[in-house]
Amino acid sequence: MAEPRFRRRKEDRPAEITAAALAEFSDKGYDAARVDDVAKRAGVSKGLLYLYFRTKEELFKAVVRSFVSPRIQALENGIRDTELSAEAFLRGPFLEFAKQIPKSPVRVLVRLIIAEGPKYPDLTKYYWDNVVTHGLSAIRQLIARGVRNGEFKASALDEFPQMLVAPVLFSVVWTSVFSKQHSLDSDRFIETNLEIILSAIRDTA
Amino acid sequence: MAEPRFRRRKEDRPAEITAAALAEFSDKGYDAARVDDVAKRAGVSKGLLYLYFRTKEELFKAVVRSFVSPRIQALENGIRDTELSAEAFLRGPFLEFAKQIPKSPVRVLVRLIIAEGPKYPDLTKYYWDNVVTHGLSAIRQLIARGVRNGEFKASALDEFPQMLVAPVLFSVVWTSVFSKQHSLDSDRFIETNLEIILSAIRDTA
Amino acid sequence: MAEPRFRRRKEDRPAEITAAALAEFSDKGYDAARVDDVAKRAGVSKGLLYLYFRTKEELFKAVVRSFVSPRIQALENGIRDTELSAEAFLRGPFLEFAKQIPKSPVRVLVRLIIAEGPKYPDLTKYYWDNVVTHGLSAIRQLIARGVRNGEFKASALDEFPQMLVAPVLFSVVWTSVFSKQHSLDSDRFIETNLEIILSAIRDTA
Amino acid sequence: MAEPRFRRRKEDRPAEITAAALAEFSDKGYDAARVDDVAKRAGVSKGLLYLYFRTKEELFKAVVRSFVSPRIQALENGIRDTELSAEAFLRGPFLEFAKQIPKSPVRVLVRLIIAEGPKYPDLTKYYWDNVVTHGLSAIRQLIARGVRNGEFKASALDEFPQMLVAPVLFSVVWTSVFSKQHSLDSDRFIETNLEIILSAIRDTA
DNA sequence: TATGAATGAGATTTCATTCAT
DNA sequence: TATGAATGAAATCTCATTCAT
Structure with missing residues (x-):
């Protein structure tokens, strides 16, 4: 495709994910927080999240x-x-x-x-x-x-x-x-x- | 046969079950505690537990x-x-x-x-x-x-x-x-x- | 005890139960109708119902x-x-x-x-x-x-x-x-x- | 190994599942039909079925x-x-x-x-x-x-x-x-x- | 890297049926 | 007879994790 979208730098990813996780945990508690929602909030796919963090x-x-x-x-x-x-x-x-x-x-x-x-x-x-x-x-x-x-x-x-x-x-x-x-x-x-x-x-x- | 499959002890049950629940919650926390295990620990079937307490x-x-x-x-x-x-x-x-x-x-x-x-x-x-x-x-x-x-x-x-x-x-x-x-x-x-x-x-x- | 309560005659029981069942089935459908409720509506215990009708x-x-x-x-x-x-x-x-x-x-x-x-x-x-x-x-x-x-x-x-x-x-x-x-x-x-x-x-x- | 554990066929899934459901409902009726069996008949896991249809x-x-x-x-x-x-x-x-x-x-x-x-x-x-x-x-x-x-x-x-x-x-x-x-x-x-x-x-x- | 479709174990809850009393 | 406490099998639904693409 013609125009490459803006991509956040890879180094920031883990921090973005932990920030999203903190927010989710804060809202729901650990058990009730869904990995799916953390990923969504971080603007990242579930698969990628699991690439950085092996388990919840x-x-x-x-x-x-x-x-x-x-x-x-x-x-x-x-x-x-x-x-x-x-x-x-x-x-x-x-x-x-x-x-x-x-x-x-x-x-x-x-x-x-x-x-x-x-x-x-x-x-x-x-x-x-x-x-x-x-x-x-x-x-x-x-x-x-x-x-x-x-x-x-x-x-x-x-x-x-x-x-x-x-x-x-x-x-x-x-x-x-x-x-x-x-x-x-x-x-x-x-x-x-x-x-x-x-x-x-x-x-x- | 020696022991009857179950006994009727309506009065004691709730106390027995809450005691078991406290123990189970204490070990595992609320979410991780399984209703099944609470019942087991109380020496009671899951169904009976739900007779006394409508939800977890x-x-x-x-x-x-x-x-x-x-x-x-x-x-x-x-x-x-x-x-x-x-x-x-x-x-x-x-x-x-x-x-x-x-x-x-x-x-x-x-x-x-x-x-x-x-x-x-x-x-x-x-x-x-x-x-x-x-x-x-x-x-x-x-x-x-x-x-x-x-x-x-x-x-x-x-x-x-x-x-x-x-x-x-x-x-x-x-x-x-x-x-x-x-x-x-x-x-x-x-x-x-x-x-x-x-x-x-x-x-x- | 002193005064025997009025008791419906035994012969009527089955009819009373089927009437209650018709009402329950009518309200809820067969599957959703609970035997418990049929018994309650018939003013009879679940055990007795099962004495007259062996299954639902x-x-x-x-x-x-x-x-x-x-x-x-x-x-x-x-x-x-x-x-x-x-x-x-x-x-x-x-x-x-x-x-x-x-x-x-x-x-x-x-x-x-x-x-x-x-x-x-x-x-x-x-x-x-x-x-x-x-x-x-x-x-x-x-x-x-x-x-x-x-x-x-x-x-x-x-x-x-x-x-x-x-x-x-x-x-x-x-x-x-x-x-x-x-x-x-x-x-x-x-x-x-x-x-x-x-x-x-x-x-x- | 010969056959992959699953295939991705997002487009076809819903139709395959509803077809299986129709068959299952037809055999058993709505209540008696088990979601598990619908999934099995569609050659799909229960979880996937729930991905497409939120409830039975x-x-x-x-x-x-x-x-x-x-x-x-x-x-x-x-x-x-x-x-x-x-x-x-x-x-x-x-x-x-x-x-x-x-x-x-x-x-x-x-x-x-x-x-x-x-x-x-x-x-x-x-x-x-x-x-x-x-x-x-x-x-x-x-x-x-x-x-x-x-x-x-x-x-x-x-x-x-x-x-x-x-x-x-x-x-x-x-x-x-x-x-x-x-x-x-x-x-x-x-x-x-x-x-x-x-x-x-x-x-x- | 990156995605998200797909899996499957497991949790809560319901209820027909049994059986000690 | 009559009761209702007790059982346990099953059913729906959830969600962490995997993996073909």
Whole structure:
């Protein structure tokens, strides 16, 4: 035929497909999302999708990989490179980071991990290895730094850095599940929790 | 012949079936759980199951109803009838209640609601109406009582009673998803969170 | 217990059940009619129904038997015993008989025979033996009598007594199938057909 | 290996499947016909069948559409375009058309409409809209033409064009139901009926 | 690469029939 | 007799995956 249609570059394909998959999973959940619809949304044939991702499960994993990991990476880098005090970092960049999660598309992935994780052990492992441990150890370092330079006293937070994460997870879940019933002001909820924790660990001696 | 092909136990059946369903949902999740297996586990034919529960969804709702509602009821009654001070109640019965949730079978249901809720709006509504609002309003009353009699000062907790729930939800999710990777001491996690919150709202003026 | 409830007499049971079955079949068709509903409508337990009729098919046959045969019997007797002329009988009792069929509950059975007959050969045979041949031979006799006493000339009707039946069957089918689309004045339709046939066979020589 | 597991023949599939469905419906009736068997008979997997016809009911409709509609169309066109007199058309093309119906596969569909119509209202509506009204109005036009040009006198046939159809329906039903008991000479039956009607409406003034 | 027609295992649900009570 | 709880075979429909083109 005379005129070759515009073709997206091959390198973009996987990203386009995972983006479409995230959208489908978000709308329907993992099981109910049909591979057919993912392909359609990505503007690609089913066969091609299977060329890039060998199974639906593989596709799911790729979605998690491509959307969650970068965020955590960013947090880690931020903590490593910052010149702010620990408290200033928590009130600034960390809070910012935490507040946007319940509003971003990633929140869907958190729900999916909760929902499907038990069924896909190696996905859970991947998530643990690449997301949870990284995030947690970054937070731990930040707190340790705060203790070292006299901002914070030794406290339960040393043992349970998860305390800073719990309100975020709660907001994500609440927002995902009860959006029709109630709207939580997740910004203030997360902020308030942070303040309470800070006031409990600040070294006021 | 020794054993009759079936027995008539109309009264026990529903409970036996919901128990089997909880177990099966717990192992596989809602979608992956097969009605056939639920029936088998209950020692009952598929047909009989459908005599008591008209659809798989109906069965799911019945499971929620029979396992979650009673617990919340108990909490509500406890708060209504207690003669303890607000703080004493939080440190005593409430903490007890909160701590056992991540260990009890109900924890599975919490995960299921998170996982399947968006797909079954009326289940979510049921859960909201019968579990969340009851639980929340009971907690709110307890806090209000504490404020009224001078134990607590006015605080963010008045607006966000969810703060007392977030660590519990976090523990449930963590335990459900990462049981293979890490074991959270959920008792101490929940306790610690409670202590921090209490120290922040105690009226020390 | 003190007061024995009123109990219908045992002899009536089968009739009550076939009546209920006719009603159910009429509403739903044979396949879609549920034995459970027939029993419920008859005010009887499913078990008892199966005591009287060993299978659903048996029940179906009994319904045909009890509702159709008596009518044909009546027609036969009428033709045998009448003192009317052939034409007078056709315009009188026969027409009356023919006109009420599309309006009576029996019309359902005609439709059922058409629908299910091919699936139940022995039911078809029963219907043939007990309904069709009787009816047809009665009509044939009537016509022969008319020819014998000079009312009618020899005609195609001798060979095809079905010609008198076709409009009735047509009315039954039309009424059963297209009741929502169109209402046929079956009385006049049947009457008109009869008149045309009569005018064609009347011996006016 | 010799023969590929499947072939792609998008265009032919629907026709192959409806043909198989007609055969299967003819043997078993609508309800008793299993989709699986239809597929098998068409040499196709169940899944593919559902790719072309979204439900069993849809398949049924397609069968009606593809087999009945064309015939009626042909009749309509014949009546519109003919240069024959009304009587000549009735004795010629119309009679031909009428006589072959009880012998053609379409006869099965007529029986199916009678059997299943009441359960599938929109199928009945489709049949009414696309078959019955077309056929009837064509016949009506033919008769009106005959009256206009002095062949026929005004008669009951103006009101009841169904009179020309009743013998055909009767033949179809008889043939379908009582094939084992009796063989009706449907050609002569239909012919005779037509003659009688013609003799009654011919304008001999 | 790219397509989408084709497959087939499997899931939910229904209902005639049985049988302990 | 009479009940209705219990069975289990089957039927429709879905969808991840394959593969001829």
